[in-house]
Amino acid sequence: MKILFLSHSSFAGGAERCLCMLLAGLPREKYESLALLPPKGILRRRGKGDITKTIKNMGVRTKRASLRWWVGDWTRYEPFARGLDKRVRNIARIIQREQVQLVLSNSCVVVEGALAANRCGVPHLWYVHEMLARDPVLNPFLPPERFYTLLSTLSSKVVVVSRSVKAEIEQFGPAPKVEVLHTGIPAIVSSSFKDPKKKLFDYGADTPVVTFVGLLSRRKGVLDLIDAAGLVLADFPRARFVLAGGDGGEARQASRRIEMLGIQHAVQLLGVRSDVPDILAASDVFVLPALADPLPLAVLEAMSVGLPVVATRSGGCEEMVLDNETGRLVPVADPKALAAAILAMLKDPSRREEMGSRGRQHFQTHFSRQRYLRGFQRIIDTAAASTPGTTDDRGRKLETLQNELKQAATKQARQRRGEASRTQRAIEILRLLSMVR
Numbered sequence: 001m002k003i004l005f006l007s008h009s010s011f012a013g014g015a016e017r018c019l020c021m022l023l024a025g026l027p028r029e030k031y032e033s034l035a036l037l038p039p040k041g042i043l044r045r046r047g048k049g050d051i052t053k054t055i056k057n058m059g060v061r062t063k064r065a066s067l068r069w070w071v072g073d074w075t076r077y078e079p080f081a082r083g084l085d086k087r088v089r090n091i092a093r094i095i096q097r098e099q100v101q102l103v104l105s106n107s108c109v110v111v112e113g114a115l116a117a118n119r120c121g122v123p124h125l126w127y128v129h130e131m132l133a134r135d136p137v138l139n140p141f142l143p144p145e146r147f148y149t150l151l152s153t154l155s156s157k158v159v160v161v162s163r164s165v166k167a168e169i170e171q172f173g174p175a176p177k178v179e180v181l182h183t184g185i186p187a188i189v190s191s192s193f194k195d196p197k198k199k200l201f202d203y204g205a206d207t208p209v210v211t212f213v214g215l216l217s218r219r220k221g222v223l224d225l226i227d228a229a230g231l232v233l234a235d236f237p238r239a240r241f242v243l244a245g246g247d248g249g250e251a252r253q254a255s256r257r258i259e260m261l262g263i264q265h266a267v268q269l270l271g272v273r274s275d276v277p278d279i280l281a282a283s284d285v286f287v288l289p290a291l292a293d294p295l296p297l298a299v300l301e302a303m304s305v306g307l308p309v310v311a312t313r314s315g316g317c318e319e320m321v322l323d324n325e326t327g328r329l330v331p332v333a334d335p336k337a338l339a340a341a342i343l344a345m346l347k348d349p350s351r352r353e354e355m356g357s358r359g360r361q362h363f364q365t366h367f368s369r370q371r372y373l374r375g376f377q378r379i380i381d382t383a384a385a386s387t388p389g390t391t392d393d394r395g396r397k398l399e400t401l402q403n404e405l406k407q408a409a410t411k412q413a414r415q416r417r418g419e420a421s422r423t424q425r426a427i428e429i430l431r432l433l434s435m436v437r
Contacts, residue, residue, distance in 0.1 A: 006113035015129040025373040038067040074416035081409040091116035114154035123156040125383040134292035141412040156386035161295040164315035184372025187304040190281035211283035213298040217248025221289035230261040231339035244270040290314040303363040308355035326359035
């Protein structure tokens with residue numbers, strides 16, 4: 001079976017890592033994979049590596065095609081509308097020329113692959129890694145009811161990474177095509193260092209280290225973590241915090257907050273690191289204070305090395321962390337609760353180690369790579385067996401749908417531009433009035 005895997009970006013985030021795991025793990029004797037990636041400039045992420053070379057090194061062919069997100073900041077809406085028809089035609093030509101038998105869109109933030117697959121009469125599988133209603137930055141220009149209806153309408157099957165994602169979709173209507181498949185990863189392997197805390201962080205072996213891995217972004221709740229660190233250090237000054245990850249828009253603010261709290265001596269911003277397995281192995285507690293996170297891979301990595309996890313009830317973490325067994329779950333955006341959970345672990349090393357051990361066992365049972373790949377093969381085979389409608393019927397419906405999307409995107413962009421302009425004028429008036437006074 002020849003499958004076209006369509007990625008919404010070329011950079012190594014969580015969804016892209018899942019794509020790479022699928023491309024590497026699906027049996028070559030059964031599936032032939034072709035990866036379709038957007039141009040590098042479509043989405044720039046500071047601190048993120050390009051996955052193109054990784055995919056090519058697997059022996060998987062890659063192609064480039066223009067894509068535009070139909071969610072996110074309103075400034076993306078008009079560029080999405082302008083070239084939609086052309087982008088869909090280009091992908092449809094690739095499907096036909098390559099004789100693709102199934103298209104898999106590896107994110108719900110791009111729609112061109114689904115439209116092209118339907119235009120060609122090829123089954124489409126949507127792999128959803130996002131919770132749009134809870135994410136502070138991923139805003140669709142369509143109402144949620146219409147957005148999620150289209151996920152089902154344009155797909156033979158919709159696979160989601162957690163029950164939290166499915167529950168969100170079900171808020172807006174029935175979801176008969178939706179199936180949950182928890183991501184599975186190989187257990188990470190760290191280097192064998194003598195005095196790893198000294199080598200990696202310049203800390204003594206008995207220094208308790210609390211670690212965060214991820215983008216320094218609003219969605220990851222990094223400022224809540226820094227506020228919690230200040231509270232922890234006031235009660236437990238021996239603790240140290242390390243944050244590994246690129247700038248997701250909050251790095252400068254994070255540095256300022258650390259300085260304002262006077263905790264520079266106890267908090268390190270490590271930036272992008274290639275030695276995350278070693279960092280986790282040298283840590284004592286892993287923390288993820290996300291505002292919305294469907295199934296964060298960093299939590300699985302921490303569990304795989306036996307770290308207890310403190311995480312927010314932000315989605316997928318509630319399905320990964322067993323509260324009071326493998327870690328602690330706290331409310332979203334609550335630095336005091338986050339600090340209390342971290343302190344409880346720091347003050348009870350034996351309990352901390354017990355939780356980490358249980359977490360490793362839970363990971364091995366429920367989040368193994370083998371389990372994940374078996375489940376995905378079954379879903380792919382089910383989706384590929386479906387039969388789309390007739391060509392004429394599909395063509396008429398798709399033309400109507402694409403016109404609807406272009407009109408909705410343009411309308412929303414104009415409304416948001418007007419709102420932004422009015423807000424800017426109000427700010428300018430207030431500034432002038434303050435100068436008069």
